[in-house]
Amino acid sequence: MRPWEDASGGKAVSCVEKKSCSAEWTWSGATGGFDVAAEYFDLQGGAAKFALSVNGKQVAARTADGTFPSKQPHGDNSVRYTVRGVELKAGDVLRVEGVPDGEDAATLDYLEATATGR
Numbered sequence: 001m002r003p004w005e006d007a008s009g010g011k012a013v014s015c016v017e018k019k020s021c022s023a024e025w026t027w028s029g030a031t032g033g034f035d036v037a038a039e040y041f042d043l044q045g046g047a048a049k050f051a052l053s054v055n056g057k058q059v060a061a062r063t064a065d066g067t068f069p070s071k072q073p074h075g076d077n078s079v080r081y082t083v084r085g086v087e088l089k090a091g092d093v094l095r096v097e098g099v100p101d102g103e104d105a106a107t108l109d110y111l112e113a114t115a116t117g118r
Contacts, residue, residue, distance in 0.1 A: 012041065012073055014105040015048075015098050022097040023108055031089040033116040037082040038096060039109040041073040042066045046102025052083055052111075053095045059086055064104060073107050085116060 015021035036059075040050060047065035051058050060083040068077035088094075098106025 012109045014107040015100045020099045024095045027092040034113040036086045037112045041107040043104040044071045046104030048104040048106035049099040051097045
């Protein structure tokens, strides 16, 4: 059985030319407060940076500087970081920008939004 941490099925996004890169999604769900989780891969040999913004306003930033056993994206170096209480409405643009460092290509697996019920 494949671990749930490998959820992208090989379709993660990496910064390939050692330059920053980004991925965007337009929110089409309900209006309200959400916990937005980013699943990314923290690769050996660098400390990539990630930033989450909504409509161009940064709501969180994270440095992938853990110590994990692999230099390739895999369930063993999959990390989930959750930003709590993000207000979203239909049409909002969520953007994750990755900045690679060394051998860490700032690889993003997916975003997941869960209603907070608040």
